[in-house]
Amino acid sequence: MENFITGYPGHEHEMRAALLEVLGKEKYDYFFDRFLDYFFTAADAKFFASVGLNCIRIPMNHRYFMDDMNPSVIKPEGFKLVDRIVDLCAAEGIYTILDMHTFPGGQNQGWHSDSGLHRATFWEHKDLQDRATNMWVEIAKYYAGNTWIAGYNPMNEPADPGHQRLQVWYRQVEKAIREVDPHHILWLDGNTYSMDFTGFKEVLPNCVYAIHDYATMGFPAGDPYKGSSEQKDILRKSYERKVEFMREHKVPIWNGEFGPVYASPGEENYEQINQQRYNLLGEQLSIYKRDQIHWSIWLYKDIGFQGMVYANPDSAYMKLLKPFFEKKKRLGLDKWGRDDTHVKHVYEPLIAHIKEEIPEKFQRRRYPHHWGLEGHVHRVVREMLVSELLTYEYASYFEGKSLEELDELAASFKFENCLKRDGLNKILQADAGINK
Numbered sequence: 001m002e003n004f005i006t007g008y009p010g011h012e013h014e015m016r017a018a019l020l021e022v023l024g025k026e027k028y029d030y031f032f033d034r035f036l037d038y039f040f041t042a043a044d045a046k047f048f049a050s051v052g053l054n055c056i057r058i059p060m061n062h063r064y065f066m067d068d069m070n071p072s073v074i075k076p077e078g079f080k081l082v083d084r085i086v087d088l089c090a091a092e093g094i095y096t097i098l099d100m101h102t103f104p105g106g107q108n109q110g111w112h113s114d115s116g117l118h119r120a121t122f123w124e125h126k127d128l129q130d131r132a133t134n135m136w137v138e139i140a141k142y143y144a145g146n147t148w149i150a151g152y153n154p155m156n157e158p159a160d161p162g163h164q165r166l167q168v169w170y171r172q173v174e175k176a177i178r179e180v181d182p183h184h185i186l187w188l189d190g191n192t193y194s195m196d197f198t199g200f201k202e203v204l205p206n207c208v209y210a211i212h213d214y215a216t217m218g219f220p221a222g223d224p225y226k227g228s229s230e231q232k233d234i235l236r237k238s239y240e241r242k243v244e245f246m247r248e249h250k251v252p253i254w255n256g257e258f259g260p261v262y263a264s265p266g267e268e269n270y271e272q273i274n275q276q277r278y279n280l281l282g283e284q285l286s287i288y289k290r291d292q293i294h295w296s297i298w299l300y301k302d303i304g305f306q307g308m309v310y311a312n313p314d315s316a317y318m319k320l321l322k323p324f325f326e327k328k329k330r331l332g333l334d335k336w337g338r339d340d341t342h343v344k345h346v347y348e349p350l351i352a353h354i355k356e357e358i359p360e361k362f363q364r365r366r367y368p369h370h371w372g373l374e375g376h377v378h379r380v381v382r383e384m385l386v387s388e389l390l391t392y393e394y395a396s397y398f399e400g401k402s403l404e405e406l407d408e409l410a411a412s413f414k415f416e417n418c419l420k421r422d423g424l425n426k427i428l429q430a431d432a433g434i435n436k
Contacts, residue, residue, distance in 0.1 A: 001061070002112045003387075004336040005302040006413075007325050008394050010387035011116045012061060012102075018395035023406075030403055034410035036081060039301065042088050043415035047309070048300065049092040051425050052432020055150055056094055057256060057296045058085055059101040061114060062135065068104055071131045074138045090148035097187060097296070098139065099153040099256070104128045108159035108193060109368065111335065111383055118379050120158075123165045133173045137180055144181035151185030152177065153256065157212065159192050161367035163199030166191050174204050182206075187254055190242065192368055194256065197245035208294075210256040211242040218260025218280050220339045224273070225280040232283060239287055253291065257298035258284060261305045261337035262421065278423045285431050297428065301413065305337050308425055309418045316405075317412035320397055333387050335378070351377050 001012050008015040020028045048056060064078035086096050105122035106115025113120065122128050136154055143149050154173050160166040170188055177186065186207045190197045194212035203209075215235055216222035225231060246253045260277035263270035288295050297308070303318065303325075304310040311318050318325075332338045340347070351374050355363060363373045371379070401409070411417060 002059075002336070004305050004334045005299070005307075007303050007321055007328070009328055009333050009390045010383070011111055012114045013063065014116060014388055014391045015394065018391045019398060022395045022399050023401070027401070027403065027406060031398075031406040031410055034407050035413065037084075038410050038414040040085055040088065041415055042091070044301070044309070045088040045092040045094060047415060047420075048089075049094055051308070051429050053297075053428065054094055055097060055294075055296065056089060056300065057097045057099045057153065058082065059099045059156065061102045062100060062104060062132070063102070063114075065139065066104070066131065066135050071104065072134075074135060079139075079142055086143075086146065086148060095148055095150040097150050097153050097256075098143070099156050100132075100136070101156045103132055103155065107155055108157050109379065110157070110159075110193070111387075112157070116384065116388070118376070118384060120160065123160045123162065129165075129169050129172070133169070133176050136173055137176050140177040140181040140184065144184070149184060151187050151208075153187040153189065153210065155189060156256075157193040158189055159368055160199075163191055163196075167199060167201070170204065174207065187256065189256065190245075192370075195242055197242070200245050203249045203251055208252045208254045209246050210254040211239075212257040212298075213239055213242065213255050213284065214258055215260070215280060215284065218277050219337060220261070225276045225283075227279055227283070235280075235283060236287060239284075243291075243293075253293040255288060255293060255295040258295065259298050259306055259424075262424075264304055274423060278427055281424070282427055285427070289431070301418065307421065308428070309415065309420055311412050312417060312419050315412035315417055316408045317410075320409065321394070324394055324397060328390070331382070331386065331390075333382055333390070335383055347378065347381070350381070 003009060003011070003015075016028075016032075019031070023031065060078070060082065064081060065074055067073065067075065082098065089096050101112060102114040103122045105125060105128045106113035106117050106120045107122045108120050109118055115121070122132070132155075136152065140152060154170070154177075158166050174186055177184075183206075186204070187210050188204070188207050189210045189212070191199055194210055197209070200209070215225075215238070217225040217231060217234075223231075243253050260280055262277060263273040267273075299306050299308075301307045301309045302311075304313075313319075313322075328334070329339070330342045332340050332343050354377065355373060358373070366373075366376050368375075398406070398409075
């Protein structure tokens, strides 16, 4: 559950801790039980299939299966959560790919690894790597005979600064999984947020290699997509660079994530902006169609940034948290879809000061290098420090809520209470029709 999906700031484990403090154990458990049940139901699976999509990637937090304070014991609750979604999807003819989205210590430096850190310490501790492998063995053992599962995506967006430790872990986890499940495909993400395969030297058996193909033109910080030949060339070259390893080794390609973020009604020129981003999405799909690659759109449901389906602004959850969401947007806390308009004047002097003090040749030494010094400052100050403290404000909106009120808040994410992003869904539907 990434922060932009439901609107909390920072990291999931911080948000959950703050809500537990405010609600108490009984209400906390009740709210999240209701939320997870409502977030994906039979109606969601039916709609997903109606768009022409036949496979969905299920992101999982490792904490559903493993308690960081008791890591040797695999929790059964995680299987119950996944079973329900797998079964709902299977009933509509939809395959599922199980995606481990977070890891102890963090497999990358971003918010979505749910570590709360700016370093991927998973790669620094063999014990953490072994824990993750053992977790996957139990998951693979449990689902070995389930033919509606299209395979396992062992790690979402790894970011190993040394590049080689990822290769070692992939070999380790592949071998361990094969001892209990020789048949399911492993979908292996590239390094550096699924964009870099330069450290990959071999192909593992029964594995598909995965890119994530986001385009900066689909985000507020990027140039608007006008459909020029130059912009189309940028899209193609970025994609071609990512899939070079797969082409060289003649193995299948999966694009596990892609998609722009969308402007909301009330924002300046939002209809024009969204049409540009729909056009961008269409151009990306034409590239994938040409190469006949497999893909999964990111994502299915949220509060209005990217989802095919999103919470209604008039729902109880959205109305309750509207002031907080407005503040969060003004502060530009989330990296995903961030607009710096209102806070540039705050961070630019800080970044300029740091640049003055650090010799230029050292400013990009910190990995991931493509973030630049600016990205690393924003990660530590905005996405960690400020966001963590504002997690308590987010949680305060739930204070004093009854079980009935918590149920109503959670029900804001039920399919029948949500809106559909018709522009996006029509593009996906048309693409599915073309490929039939």
